Amino acid sequence: xxxxxxxxxxxxxxxxxxxxxxxxxxxxxxxxxxxxxxxxxxxxxxxxxxxxxxxxxxxxxxxxxxxxxxxxxxxxxxxxxxxxxxxxxxxxxxxxxxxxxxxxxxxxxxxxxxxxxxxxxxxxxxxxxxxxxxxxxxxxxxxxxxxxxxxxxxxxxxxxxxxxxxxxxxxxxxxxxxxxxxxxxxxxxxxxxxxxxxxxxxxxxxxxxxxxxxxxxxxxxxxxxxxxxxxxxxxxxxxxxxxxxxxxxxxxxxxxxxxxxxxxxxxxxxxxxxxxxxxxxxxxxxxxxxxxxxxxxxxxxxxxxxxxxxxxxxxxxxxxxxxxxxxxxxxxxxxxxxxxxxxxxxxxxxxxxxxxxxxxxxxxxxxxxxxxxxxxxxxxxxxxxxxxxxxxxxxxxxxxxxxxxxxxxxxxxxxxxxxxxxxxxxxxxxxxxxxxxxxxxxxxxxxxxxxxxxxxxx
Amino acid sequence: xxxxxxxxxxxxxxxxxxxxxxxxxxxxxxxxxxxxxxxxxxxxxxxxxxxxxxxxxxxxxxxxxxxxxxxxxxxxxxxxxxxxxxxxxxxxxxxxxxxxxxxxxxxxxxxxxxxxxxxxxxxxxxxxxxxxxxxxxxxxxxxxxxxxxxxxxxxxxxxxxxxxxxxxxxxxxxxxxxxxxxxxxxxxxxxxxxxxxxxxxxxxxxxxxxxxxxxxxxxxxxxxxxxxxxxxxxxxxxxxxxxxxxxxxxxxxxxxxxxxxxxxxxxxxxxxxxxxxxxxxxxxxxxxxxxxxxxxxxxxxxxxxxxxxxxxxxxxxxxxxxxxxxxxxxxxxxxxxxxxxxxxxxxxxxxxxxxxxxxxxxxxxxxxxxxxxxxxxxxxxxxxxxxxxxxxxxxxxxxxxxxxxxxxxxxxxxxxxxxxxxxxxxxxxxxxxxxxxxxxxxxxxxxxxxxxxxxxxx
Numbered sequence: 001x002x003x004x005x006x007x008x009x010x011x012x013x014x015x016x017x018x019x020x021x022x023x024x025x026x027x028x029x030x031x032x033x034x035x036x037x038x039x040x041x042x043x044x045x046x047x048x049x050x051x052x053x054x055x056x057x058x059x060x061x062x063x064x065x066x067x068x069x070x071x072x073x074x075x076x077x078x079x080x081x082x083x084x085x086x087x088x089x090x091x092x093x094x095x096x097x098x099x100x101x102x103x104x105x106x107x108x109x110x111x112x113x114x115x116x117x118x119x120x121x122x123x124x125x126x127x128x129x130x131x132x133x134x135x136x137x138x139x140x141x142x143x144x145x146x147x148x149x150x151x152x153x154x155x156x157x158x159x160x161x162x163x164x165x166x167x168x169x170x171x172x173x174x175x176x177x178x179x180x181x182x183x184x185x186x187x188x189x190x191x192x193x194x195x196x197x198x199x200x201x202x203x204x205x206x207x208x209x210x211x212x213x214x215x216x217x218x219x220x221x222x223x224x225x226x227x228x229x230x231x232x233x234x235x236x237x238x239x240x241x242x243x244x245x246x247x248x249x250x251x252x253x254x255x256x257x258x259x260x261x262x263x264x265x266x267x268x269x270x271x272x273x274x275x276x277x278x279x280x281x282x283x284x285x286x287x288x289x290x291x292x293x294x295x296x297x298x299x300x301x302x303x304x305x306x307x308x309x310x311x312x313x314x315x316x317x318x319x320x321x322x323x324x325x326x327x328x329x330x331x332x333x334x335x336x337x338x339x340x341x342x343x344x345x346x347x348x349x350x351x352x353x354x355x356x357x358x359x360x361x362x363x364x365x366x367x368x369x370x371x372x373x374x375x376x377x378x379x380x381x382x383x384x385x386x387x388x389x390x391x392x393x394x395x396x397x398x399x400x401x402x403x404x405x406x407x408x409x410x411x412x413x414x415x416x417x418x419x420x421x422x423x424x425x426x427x428x429x430x431x432x433x434x435x436x437x438x439x440x441x442x443x444x445x446x447x448x449x450x451x452x453x454x455x456x457x458x
Numbered sequence: 459x460x461x462x463x464x465x466x467x468x469x470x471x472x473x474x475x476x477x478x479x480x481x482x483x484x485x486x487x488x489x490x491x492x493x494x495x496x497x498x499x500x501x502x503x504x505x506x507x508x509x510x511x512x513x514x515x516x517x518x519x520x521x522x523x524x525x526x527x528x529x530x531x532x533x534x535x536x537x538x539x540x541x542x543x544x545x546x547x548x549x550x551x552x553x554x555x556x557x558x559x560x561x562x563x564x565x566x567x568x569x570x571x572x573x574x575x576x577x578x579x580x581x582x583x584x585x586x587x588x589x590x591x592x593x594x595x596x597x598x599x600x601x602x603x604x605x606x607x608x609x610x611x612x613x614x615x616x617x618x619x620x621x622x623x624x625x626x627x628x629x630x631x632x633x634x635x636x637x638x639x640x641x642x643x644x645x646x647x648x649x650x651x652x653x654x655x656x657x658x659x660x661x662x663x664x665x666x667x668x669x670x671x672x673x674x675x676x677x678x679x680x681x682x683x684x685x686x687x688x689x690x691x692x693x694x695x696x697x698x699x700x701x702x703x704x705x706x707x708x709x710x711x712x713x714x715x716x717x718x719x720x721x722x723x724x725x726x727x728x729x730x731x732x733x734x735x736x737x738x739x740x741x742x743x744x745x746x747x748x749x750x751x752x753x754x755x756x757x758x759x760x761x762x763x764x765x766x767x768x769x770x771x772x773x774x775x776x777x778x779x780x781x782x783x784x785x786x787x788x789x790x791x792x793x794x795x796x797x798x799x800x801x802x803x804x805x806x807x808x809x810x811x812x813x814x815x816x817x818x819x820x821x822x823x824x825x826x827x828x829x830x831x832x833x834x835x836x837x838x839x840x841x842x843x844x845x846x847x848x849x850x851x852x853x854x855x856x857x858x859x860x861x862x863x864x865x866x867x868x869x870x871x872x873x874x875x876x877x878x879x880x881x882x883x884x885x886x887x888x889x890x891x892x893x894x895x896x897x898x899x900x901x902x903x904x905x906x907x908x909x910x911x912x913x914x915x916x
Contacts, residue, residue: 043885328881406880407881422868
């Protein structure tokens with residue numbers, strides 16, 4: 001039995017390792033276009049600044065380590081075609097230029113996603129980068145070493161842009177961030193965006209929202225960025241305006257593509273084609289809160305999906321299920337943790353819910369305990385049923401609050417369930433009533449008043 | 459309508475405040491034996507060492523503040539008798555010695571609990587203390603100021619003893635801790651106890667387990683503590699061997715007492731007697747995991763109970779419910795956070811479950827992110843159904859892991875539900891797969907192997 005895995009980052013390597021564990025006899029080959037497999041891409045912003053000291057630290061396992069486990073990893077190999085009827089893949093060895101065919105009994109597609117570089121004039125200038133792969137980070141690192149840039153510009157106020165902004169500041173650069181929409185961190189509500197922008201400003205980052213970049217200028221090397229009526233000098237540009245799934249290979253092979261533009265799979269990570277599974281940043285899953293198809297390209301989800309795809313590819317059965325996602329995420333920007341689970345108010349409204357929400361700034365430990373600081377939390381619920389739809393948080397302790405709310409969503413809890421939830425209290429770790437309980441209590445009060453209002457008008 | 463509240467710490471003051479909010483017309487009086495109401499007792503160990511600088515910080519609201527809200531707080535007043543048929547209470551003013559009667563329409567009993575001082579010879583010596591009230595902390599503070607004790611002994615290895623050990627070390631004392639059982643932190647499994655004992659030892663605390671204190675000696679002032687065959691010099695003793703509920707008043711008034719020795723209440727915090735509610739450390743609730751009566755005297759729970767009791771006492775109806783507890787708790791000992799929710803393995807076995815568990819030491823953030831350290835987590839589940847029964851954790855990040863597991867218990871999740879749970883990941887805040895997911899995955903593996911074992915033997 002021969003398993004071929006296309007793509008060797010989180011989902012692909014996890015699928016291969018899991019298959020090996022379940023079936024010691026299976027032949028397993030991973031084809032990976034980048035020169036290293038098993039990269040922790042989420043760590044790249046921290047490698048830029050040296051917070052993560054060595055690039056090796058971001059390579060979870062080398063091809064040699066996989067080989068010890070009898071998994072063949074062929075890097076710098078691009079799968080160019082999949083023939084699902086003949087169960088063959090056409091492969092190009094990018095080092096030698098040699099093309100060859102390989103066969104499979106079972107196939108896992110984990111082709112991931114790539115960073116988008118928008119067609120801005122001057123985007124091809126030296127000093128304009130994206131940051132997706134370890135090779136991108138290597139290039140930026142070399143550029144920084146060679147040219148010692150003093151002024152850097154980030155294009156895009158999503159989490160990648162925000163993480164990079166922090167890390168370039170650590171290198172002593174004067175950093176500006178340009179975002180096309182009217183606020184950064186658009187996946188969140190305005191309260192969180194405001195806090196993120198204040199955090200950026202307090203660390204000296206120039207924030208330009210509602211501005212579209214028109215041009216990068218320079219002779220060979222980037223020297224300025226033009227937007228709106230302004231122009232900023234810049235020695236380095238990092239573009240983080242989003243990623244796009246690598247689905248062309250699957251689409252050309254006739255695999256069904258979902259409404260999000262990613263590979264359609266069932267709950268067992270099976271594609272529309274027999275003996276082909278898919279996992280990671282190239283697939284579509286279900287948002288369990290909205291019930292709608294969702295594309296949520298994140299490393300932890302890729303890992304979990306890879307486990308399911310690898311298991312089922314190994315057994316050839318529907319052994320494990322991947323139920324879907326909540327859309328949980330978190331990022332760090334300077335001293336602010338910013339987390340989210342489920343739907344934002346806007347997303348909930350788009351999904352057809354009538355929303356009730358409660359936001360508050362609460363202490364992250366007992367108010368009298370040294371170092372207590374305020375953390376923002378907002379709970380978002382369905383007005384009709386009280387069901388929790390989402391939560392977002394910003395501040396120290398946001399990681400804990402986000403995970404409490406994610407678990408509550410996972411358990412299908414309503415906000416009245418959270419008023420009396422038995423969470424852990426001790427002065428160094430929280431206020432007597434968790435911000436989650438406080439927010440749920442505010443929601444209950446709103447609901448009581450709403451009911452009174454109904455009674456009064458009856 | 460007149461509401462009398464007996465006891466003015468967490469549950470009593472919360473009940474009174476909630477009643478005032480719902481009914482601006484109600485007459486409300488709180489009788490409180492201690493000289494101050496609304497004390498954050500959980501903060502007392504930190505006041506001893508000066509981590510919490512001012513005692514005022516632990517008084518959430520003074521009688522004057524309550525008065526502004528039209529709530530009368532009479533401190534140094536002891537309610538000595540409740541006449542439930544005449545709806546009267548007999549009160550002793552401890553300042554003047556004057557006795558008087560008061561009447562009520564509705565009564566909330568929140569008499570709390572008191573520290574146990576076991577009948578050890580010499581326990582009456584100067585320098586031997588318990589720590590429950592702000593007045594205890596005042597006395598210890600005066601004693602420390604006057605006698606500058608160099609050697610301190612803690613009797614009892616529960617969370618109070620452990621918190622006090624840390625805080626006396628901060629004052630530069632040589633601290634010993636004596637525990638009668640064979641390990642500290644008995645509410646937890648042995649793995650956690652081992653980690654706590656190692657943490658104590660690494661900070662120079664002498665730990666003596668399996669030792670019963672036989673005598674405190676000294677002339678007037680304590681000079682030594684004798685146990686087993688050993689004797690330690692000591693200048694200060696703090697006894698933290700447990701607390702006992704203050705139920706005598708309720709029992710004498712004919713209120714039903716439950717199997718845990720605390721006041722029996724229903725889900726609406728009603729006692730067995732009309733127009734009498736009870737809340738806080740003096741009542742019995744339900745452990746929602748075991749389904750059994752439970753006495754869990756903790757400040758956060760008291761707060762939540764007080765809200766329910768105060769609401770229902772104000773409306774006179776079964777407006778709100780308090781569903782029960784999980785037994786969630788957390789404490790800090792030096793640099794170790796130690797948290798728990800649900801049942802320990804021993805408690806689960808006692809409750810009749812056949813237990814399966816998985817413990818691991820996992821990183822609290824991405825392994826490559828600076829400062830990553832190991833945190834212990836154990837999940838405890840019901841072998842028959844997979845239902846999660848409990849979790850315990852020790853290390854940095856234990857607060858988050860405990861709260862995730864508490865929320866999972868609150869939602870009635872099983873460990874297979876936790877394998878694919880969508881928690882928040884970013885390198886500074888956790889490993890790609892949360893320790894909760896890792897432990898759930900180990901449990902799933904055990905379960906798979908157990909099934910294979912069944913198949914093989916079939």
